Amino acid sequence: MATNKTMINIAKNGDELHEHLSTFLAERLQYLQSQHGTISIGVSGGSMPKQFTDAILSLGTAVDWKRIRIFMCDERYCLPTHPDSNLGAYLKLFPRELHECLVPVPIEESVARSAENYEKVLRCVLLPEQLNQTARFDLLLLGVGPDGHTCSIFPAPERLPKITDYNWISATSTSPKPPAERVTLTLPIINMAKNVAFIITGRSKAAVVKQMCLGGATANLPATQVRPANGKLWYFLDADAAAELPHDFTAAAANAAMSPKSIEE
Numbered sequence: 543m544a545t546n547k548t549m550i551n552i553a554k555n556g557d558e559l560h561e562h563l564s565t566f567l568a569e570r571l572q573y574l575q576s577q578h579g580t581i582s583i584g585v586s587g588g589s590m591p592k593q594f595t596d597a598i599l600s601l602g603t604a605v606d607w608k609r610i611r612i613f614m615c616d617e618r619y620c621l622p623t624h625p626d627s628n629l630g631a632y633l634k635l636f637p638r639e640l641h642e643c644l645v646p647v648p649i650e651e652s653v654a655r656s657a658e659n660y661e662k663v664l665r666c667v668l669l670p671e672q673l674n675q676t677a678r679f680d681l682l683l684l685g686v687g688p689d690g691h692t693c694s695i696f697p698a699p700e701r702l703p704k705i706t707d708y709n710w711i712s713a714t715s716t717s718p719k720p721p722a723e724r725v726t727l728t729l730p731i732i733n734m735a736k737n738v739a740f741i742i743t744g745r746s747k748a749a750v751v752k753q754m755c756l757g758g759a760t761a762n763l764p765a766t767q768v769r770p771a772n773g774k775l776w777y778f779l780d781a782d783a784a785a786e787l788p789h790d791f792t793a794a795a796a797n798a799a800m801s802p803k804s805i806e807e
């Protein structure tokens with residue numbers, strides 16, 4: 543269910559979605575860069591690499607790249623050179639001088655070992671001095687599949703065993719969406735993030751979006767379980783993804799100015 547921490551943006555088309563996303567990133571990064579330390583951003587794969595890259599690169603020198611670390615919210619168990627690699631998609635789109643901002647998921651001898659070592663990377667970068675704290679990402683950008691998966695958390699999450707010390711990262715070898723082997727953030731660390739933004743486009747997502755915005759959380763639709771405990775939640779939708787929202791809901795949201803609009807429960 544949308545809460546009063548939920549902001550909804552519905553774009554008429556791809557250009558407007560780009561504008562919404564660029565404005566959001568500019569505002570969030572301006573705030574985060576006024577704070578101290580590294581800025582940790584998690585990004586997703588699929589359709590997001592181009593959306594995110596176009597938006598953040600459009601901000602030019604407003605981005606303090608030397609403080610930014612971009613993590614994969616999930617990764618397919620393959621090398622960055624493989625066409626399935628989420629990191630590989632960003633490496634192709636980011637200018638070479640910014641590649642050092644991209645934090646790879648270690649691809650080890652097994653997908654479980656990759657998950658274990660990725661959690662160690664997170665502990666070192668996100669919490670160098672507070673190892674027993676839960677890592678709080680500054681910003682997570684999530685996609686959603688038509689089946690309600692987000693990151694690589696698919697329906698029937700028993701696929702995701704606790705395999706790492708802190709359970710911030712898990713792995714699956716039975717992803718129903720190829721490739722089968724993946725590493726992923728878990729819901730506990732997702733829901734500790736300070737800011738979470740879904741970027742969802744396409745008519746195939748409309749039913750899931752309706753459940754995410756108007757229905758309750760259910761394990762059958764993992765994206766509905768993303769409810770940042772002390773963070774803010776944004777939805778960046780195109781008209782197709784918002785097609786099953788009530789007309790007045792859509793109208794109200796669509797009338798919003800560029801800035802996000804609080805939607806009361």
Ligand SMILES: O=C1O[C@H](COP(=O)(O)O)[C@@H](O)[C@H](O)[C@H]1O
Nearest residue numbers: 586587588589616685686687693
């Ligand atoms: O396989 C994946 O799918 C989801 C959704 O992708 P989309 O192209 O439908 O937006 C993506 O968020 C995730 O990172 C990826 O591994």
